[in-house]
Structures are given as C-alpha cells and as structure tokens.
Amino acid sequence: DSGVTQTPKHLITATGQRVTLRCSPRSGDLSVYWYQQSLDQGLQFLIQYYNGEERAKGNILERFSAQQFPDLHSELNLSSLELGDSALYFCASSVASLAGVSGELFFGEGSRLTVL
Amino acid sequence: DAKTTQPTSMDCAEGRAANLPCNHSTISGNEYVYWYRQIHSQGPQYIIHGLKNNETNEMASLIITEDRKSSTLILPHATLRDTAVYYCIVRAIYNTNAGKSTFGDGTTLTVKP
Numbered sequence: 001d002s003g004v005t006q007t008p009k010h011l012i013t014a015t016g017q018r019v020t021l022r023c024s025p026r027s028g029d030l031s032v033y034w035y036q037q038s039l040d041q042g043l044q045f046l047i048q049y050y051n052g053e054e055r056a057k058g059n060i061l062e063r064f065s066a067q068q069f070p071d072l073h074s075e076l077n078l079s080s081l082e083l084g085d086s087a088l089y090f091c092a093s094s095v096a097s098l099a100g101v102s103g104e105l106f107f108g109e110g111s112r113l114t115v116l
Numbered sequence: 117d118a119k120t121t122q123p124t125s126m127d128c129a130e131g132r133a134a135n136l137p138c139n140h141s142t143i144s145g146n147e148y149v150y151w152y153r154q155i156h157s158q159g160p161q162y163i164i165h166g167l168k169n170n171e172t173n174e175m176a177s178l179i180i181t182e183d184r185k186s187s188t189l190i191l192p193h194a195t196l197r198d199t200a201v202y203y204c205i206v207r208a209i210y211n212t213n214a215g216k217s218t219f220g221d222g223t224t225l226t227v228k229p
Contacts, residue, residue, distance in 0.1 A: 002159060043219035090159055104150065107159030
C-alpha cells in the first residue's frame with residue numbers, strides 16, 4: 001500500500017461526457033502528479049501540483065484540467081470525452097519542498113476509464 | 117530530464133540474479149537515476165535511486181558507472197513475482213520542475229520457473 005488513494009477505481013462513460021478523478025496523496029506529501037497510461041502510449045506525465053499551485057505541465061489536453069485543494073487532495077477533470085481517452089489514470093505524490101527538492105514518487109492504484 | 121534507453125525485454129531464471137541495464141548518456145550533474153517497476157497495470161512502485169555511488173536496499177542494488185552514463189539494476193534472487201515492467205528514469209531533484217518525470221517504455225522482465 002503506497003498510501004496514495006485514487007477513486008473511482010473503474011469508470012465507464014460515454015463520449016462527450018465529463019468525469020472527475022480524485023486523488024488523496026500520502027500524509028505529508030505536498031506534491032501531486034497525474035499520469036495517463038494508454039495501451040499504446042506508455043506512462044505519460046500530465047501535470048504536477050505543489051501545495052495547491054501548478055508546478056509543471058506535460059502533455060495534458062485542453063479538455064483536461066486539474067486542481068489541488070487546501071487539504072492537498074487533487075482532482076483531474078476530463079471533459080468532452082473521446083474514445084481515445086480510455087486509459088489508466090495514475091496519481092502520484094512525493095515529498096517536495098518549496099526549494100524544489102522532490103523525492104521518489106508514490107503511485108496510487110489508478111483509475112481505469114473506459115469511454116464507449 | 118535526460119532521456120534513458122532500456123532493452124525492450126529480458127528473461128531471467130527464477131532464483132538467479134536479474135541485471136537490468138539502462139543508458140543515460142546525457143545525464144546532468146544534478147540528475148539522479150531512479151528505478152520503478154509496474155506489475156500488470158498496478159501503480160508503478162519505487163525501487164531505488166542513486167546519484168553516483170552504488171546503492172542497495174531490501175529490494176535491489178543499483179550500480180552506476182563512474183561516468184554516470186549508464187546504470188544497472190540488480191535483483192539478486194529473482195522470483196516469479198518480480199515479473200514486471202521496469203522503468204529507469206533520470207530526474208533532477210533540486211528543480212522546481214522536478215515533477216516532469218518522463219517514463220519511457222521500460223524493460224519487460226519475465227522471470228521463468
């Protein structure tokens with residue numbers, strides 16, 4: 001158990017819909033990262049938050065957005081869903097200081113999104 | 117972050133040591149080498165990391181060459197449960213954008229009875 005909790009574990013929805021994935025980081029971790037893993041594309045970094053603020057951005061589509069709340073949990077919002085958005089979405093957290101010190105990543109078990 | 121190159125797949129006999137290589141020839145002085153593994157679509161699991169000295173923990177050993185351009189992850193006594201995809205990534209810790217850890221395709225290690 002990594003200490004990172006993701007919900008829901010599985011989600012099936014239709015094209016055009018919007019979903020929200022939730023992540024609770026390990027206790028004490030200030031940084032949250034989101035990754036997408038499709039069958040044909042491996043693990044792709046989407047976005048990172050540190051203590052409520054966006055810290056780094058990867059290949060995140062404009063239809064996707066994320067935020068980190070004061071209690072440090074994070075949500076990834078996916079809208080106007082397409083078939084190609086079907087994937088595993090992983091959240092990770094790490095101990096990261098304001099100076100940028102960032103240790104190893106601890107991953108949740110993922111949310112499997114299926115868009116029909 | 118520097119790019120890494122790993123073999124696509126490797127086999128290892130159960131009980132033997134598994135040696136997984138990684139090339140990171142463009143690594144910078146402030147970048148660490150991290151290893152993670154992912155067992156069958158579960159969340160990736162941290163294994164070990166190092167800067168320039170060899171490291172060992174309860175899971176594995178990490179050998180980094182003196183020029184830091186390559187490294188080897190060693191699982192001393194591989195078991196069937198070690199069958200997984202192993203990712204080698206290079207990451208600057210002291211960097212406000214340290215979160216951009218790019219995972220490549222990794223090495224699929226298959227441990228055989």
